[in-house]
Amino acid sequence: MGTFMIVIQHQDFDTGTEIKRLHEISPSVGAVATFVGIVRNIEGQAPLRKMLLEHYPGMTERCLENIVDVARNRWQLIEVSIIHRVGELISGDQIVFVGVAGEHRQDAFSACQFIMDFLKTDVPIWKKAFTEEGEYWIEAKESDGDAMDRWS
Secondary structure (H helix, E strand, O other): OOEEEEEEEOOOOOHHHHHHHHHHOOOOOOEEEEEEEEOOOEEOOEEEEEEEEEEOOOHHHHHHHHHHHHHHHHOOOOEEEEEEEOEEEOOOOEEEEEEEEEOOHHHHHHHHHHHHHHHHHHOOEEEEEEEOOEEEEOOOOHHHHHHHHOOO
């Protein structure tokens, strides 16, 4: 069934450290798949000055746990690690790390993508963009819903 680690934090994370932890969690790890989300320098058509990420403490973690539980029921996973940053971020900052360790690459790849697709749509984390044209809350994209639909 595997284990998991979910962290919501303001500070940055080190992808090398996280990948090494996943790799070394068990001698049966044969694959580690990861995704790192990064703040782009543009939102819509306007240059991005900064982004504010807010979340619903407690509920955010429970939603992520539920997504991981579904993934662990679908694929054979050894470990799942999710780190999501909140607070003020600027272009180039890391936002999210999703790492999956499994015995086989296909389970790790699929679970990593599944977790990220559902994280984008089902987790109470809100993003506010501050651009040269003003500030506004970022709406969910239709493509995020389409990505989620492929898993049903």
